[in-house]
Amino acid sequence: MPDLEQQLTALAAEIEWPPTPRLHVSMPLPARREGRGWEFPIRLSPRLSRPLAIAAAALVIVAIALAAYPPSRDAIARWVNLHTTIQRVPNPPTPSPLPSGSTGERLHLGSPTTLGAAQQKVTWKIAVPSTLGQPDEVYLKEPPSGPTQDEVALVYTERAGIPTSRLTGVSVLVMEARGKFDEIFFQKTIGSEGTIEEVNVGGHAGYWITGPPHDFFFTQADGTRYFDTLRLAGNTLIFDDNGTLVRIEGDLTRDQAIRLGASL
Amino acid sequence: MEGRPADDPDLITRAQRGDKAAYEEIVQRYQQIAFRTAYVVTGSAADAEDAAQEGFMKAFRALDRFRAGADLRPWLLRIVANEARNRVRSSGRRHQLELRLTEGFRPGDAAPSPEAVAVAADERRRLLETINALSEDDRLVIASRYFLDLSGEETAAALGIPEGTVKSRLSRALARLKARVEEAASA
Numbered sequence: 001m002p003d004l005e006q007q008l009t010a011l012a013a014e015i016e017w018p019p020t021p022r023l024h025v026s027m028p029l030p031a032r033r034e035g036r037g038w039e040f041p042i043r044l045s046p047r048l049s050r051p052l053a054i055a056a057a058a059l060v061i062v063a064i065a066l067a068a069y070p071p072s073r074d075a076i077a078r079w080v081n082l083h084t085t086i087q088r089v090p091n092p093p094t095p096s097p098l099p100s101g102s103t104g105e106r107l108h109l110g111s112p113t114t115l116g117a118a119q120q121k122v123t124w125k126i127a128v129p130s131t132l133g134q135p136d137e138v139y140l141k142e143p144p145s146g147p148t149q150d151e152v153a154l155v156y157t158e159r160a161g162i163p164t165s166r167l168t169g170v171s172v173l174v175m176e177a178r179g180k181f182d183e184i185f186f187q188k189t190i191g192s193e194g195t196i197e198e199v200n201v202g203g204h205a206g207y208w209i210t211g212p213p214h215d216f217f218f219t220q221a222d223g224t225r226y227f228d229t230l231r232l233a234g235n236t237l238i239f240d241d242n243g244t245l246v247r248i249e250g251d252l253t254r255d256q257a258i259r260l261g262a263s264l
Numbered sequence: 265m266e267g268r269p270a271d272d273p274d275l276i277t278r279a280q281r282g283d284k285a286a287y288e289e290i291v292q293r294y295q296q297i298a299f300r301t302a303y304v305v306t307g308s309a310a311d312a313e314d315a316a317q318e319g320f321m322k323a324f325r326a327l328d329r330f331r332a333g334a335d336l337r338p339w340l341l342r343i344v345a346n347e348a349r350n351r352v353r354s355s356g357r358r359h360q361l362e363l364r365l366t367e368g369f370r371p372g373d374a375a376p377s378p379e380a381v382a383v384a385a386d387e388r389r390r391l392l393e394t395i396n397a398l399s400e401d402d403r404l405v406i407a408s409r410y411f412l413d414l415s416g417e418e419t420a421a422a423l424g425i426p427e428g429t430v431k432s433r434l435s436r437a438l439a440r441l442k443a444r445v446e447e448a449a450s451a
Contacts, residue, residue, distance in 0.1 A: 004442050008410040011388055015411050016364045018309035020296040023317050 109153040110141025127264035149178040163251045172250040179245045202262035206239025208254050272336040280327050298344040301422045304407045305348035319344030342421035394444050402437035
């Protein structure tokens with residue numbers, strides 16, 4: 001009998017392996033379908049090519065990778081040809097204890113300001129949800145850490161019927177930034193526990209997102225793209241209010257968030 | 265040089281600069297060995313496909329941390345194999361890796377006599393059955409080293425064990441395999 005190792009080496013050529021699938025890792029920009037929101041044409045393996053699977057798998061892939069490798073966002077930015085400055089916003093791994101510092105510092109919201117001062121600075125009409133009333137704190141984030149046309153954060157520390165997030169210490173965070181609707185794309189990244197659902201917010205197309213902290217991109221008015229992290233461990237509503245991208249983050253139910261968004 | 269395949273360092277440099285085509289070439293170059301490595305770890309073609317897909321995505325995101333001058337293949341295989349092991353852990357199940365023989369002869373084989381064909385095929389089949397009956401650790405290290413033709417470093421990466429352990433584990437696996445083959449022959 002030939003040497004056992006020789007037999008094994010010879011046997012290698014006779015092993016029947018499953019066919020190697022063609023793997024794709026490119027991430028082309030999504031195209032918007034007329035009247036139907038966005039589709040995410042991330043090319044995946046044929047086995048995952050069903051429409052629902054495409055969207056889910058694409059999101060999960062980005063989510064897991066981003067969650068696992070937060071320092072690699074520069075690489076992602078280069079891959080999708082992002083030209084804006086990437087702000088690294090660490091995903092807090094646990095909801096407690098709260099880090100020290102003011103809300104703005106803890107959540108990287110920018111500089112504290114007032115609603116009036118922020119309104120004078122930005123080019124769009126800052127929308128305030130009537131169901132929440134005046135914000136307790138307002139922050140303005142400008143370039144280079146913020147989007148090219150700034151970002152406004154409205155902080156609601158406590159509101160009846162909405163639990164205070166153990167992660168951030170506030171009830172609701174409303175973020176507003178300018179972007180072109182037909183070029184906006186975001187790739188909300190969700191973990192295996194996350195979900196994404198297309199919703200209508202007062203006539204505006206939007207997405208209801210649940211799950212752990214996640215990241216997303218959006219296209220700014222000048223065509224460049226901005227990367228940011230949704231901060232709360234809870235749920236998020238994102239929608240386009242006539243060119244202003246609005247994000248509502250908090251431990252809200254879906255219906256609560258949509259009502260809140262529709263009250264802007 | 266035009267027409268000549270780019271070497272790995274060149275592809276890595278280009279991919280790190282954001283050249284999609286370069287990274288896609290890396291994927292194409294290593295997708296078969298990555299998929300098969302993941303298959304050995306998971307025992308499932310579907311899980312292996314997902315692990316390889318995910319592994320290449322993670323590798324891309326980690327390109328900035330790739331150490332210049334290091335070998336790309338073991339680095340990629342480590343990431344893919346880690347992903348495969350994570351899938352096995354998270355699903356709580358590992359499929360039994362069942363290796364099988366291809367049917368017929370490879371192109372270029374000399375035409376042996378029908379009797380020799382039958383004997384050789386029977387020997388190979390029995391050897392593979394014996395391997396399939398080994399413990400998981402033994403089966404995986406033999407498959408990695410001989411069937412995937414992984415280096416010691418790559419085998420260590422695929423199995424998630426220190427490189428020094430590969431040699432001792434392989435040695436013990438071969439000893440057990442040899443004992444079983446001899447036991448079967450004398451029965």
